[in-house]
Amino acid sequence: MKNNVKIELYNDHFENAKRYGIPHAQLIIADIPYNLGNNAYASNPSWYIDGDNKNGESKLAGKSFFDTDNDFKINNFFDFCTRYLNKEPKKGGERGKSSNAPAMIVFCAFEQIPLVVEQGKKHGLLHSYPLVFIKNFSSQVLKANMKIVGATEYAVVLYRDKLPKFNNIGEDGKNHMIFNWFDWKRDSKKEYAKIHPTQKPVNVLKRLIEIFTDEGDVVIDPVAGSASTLRACAELKRNCYGFEIKKDFYNKAKEQMISDEILDEIFNKRQVTIEDLMEELSQWKKQ
């Protein structure tokens, strides 16, 4: 069956995007490396062998999640994003409605929020607001008897001037307020492979993508990891382009998150043609 949705993951630095001639995006979603340096696994049981401090430190103690965490260039990142975001529309939206202006969503650590906002401003993304994601679990098990443990994730929405495209019509056909907090529901492992240590749930990404884009729009994830954003886009019929430097994540993402078989199944499931329905009807009549 015909499918017009493009889902492309490149095993390359987003800094090399020019090679691939990708289109501009209505939405850029990025989960930037947390630059946690040597403390990526702090408060997490993986710091110790079998999660028990009596066993001594594991090989993850004092490590960053990956070496790319240490040399991520936030200035390059914002250069890329402002170059690849759609242009600002000349006209605003109708009275009381948002325009078609593009948006960026950057997942980051709480401590990185001021940096993201400031870098955004330097690159012409003059406006921003925070998003908070609420979890009912925490990985900070080892500090649980000493402090309040973190059970939230953060992101920043950035835009240039006009409020970005905004879909807030609910299933009842009415406009709804959308609060700046969301439930962080973990994906079921049966439905989505677990590939990356900081993988974002596809269902959370889908909710954000639905709000800021329409079917057929382009989304880019410059630091795609497991390709969770690409998978979310495929399921919502948005075109999506992603970059991931690490060969291992790239291979796993291609095999387990956005393989041809998975994408075929998603698109075929959605694109039931009139011919299919007629065929089904005639089979049913024969019974």
Ligand SMILES: C[S@@+](CC[C@H](N)C(=O)[O-])C[C@H]1O[C@@H](n2cnc3c(N)ncnc32)[C@H](O)[C@@H]1O
């Ligand atoms: C925080 S992770 C993203 C995880 C992803 N959101 C997910 O759900 O799986 C950031 C990823 O960016 C990759 N990365 C870092 N710098 C990059 C660059 N310049 N170009 C492309 N990928 C990069 C890292 O290898 C890492 O896998």
